[in-house]
Amino acid sequence: MASTEADLSTAQWRKSSYSNGSGGDCVEVAQNLPGITPVRDSKNPQGPKLVFRARAWAAFIEGVKAR
Numbered sequence: 287m288a289s290t291e292a293d294l295s296t297a298q299w300r301k302s303s304y305s306n307g308s309g310g311d312c313v314e315v316a317q318n319l320p321g322i323t324p325v326r327d328s329k330n331p332q333g334p335k336l337v338f339r340a341r342a343w344a345a346f347i348e349g350v351k352a353r
Contacts, residue, residue, distance in 0.1 A: 292337045294324050301328055315343075
């Protein structure tokens with residue numbers, strides 16, 4: 287049976303540009319993995335990650351920007 291888990295061992299994480307320096311709620315994304323965009327909580331980097339198809343993540347970001 288094929289695995290449905292993405293290999294995130296080479297993910298290069300970056301913190302959201304909207305994060306503040308006071309320890310507020312922050313997300314990190316990795317954009318160096320072809321076809322997918324993993325997202326994690328910067329306060330819990332070893333915790334669970336959400337993995338989106340890159341096109342779906344791009345559509346989400348465009349929708350957020352439009353608001």
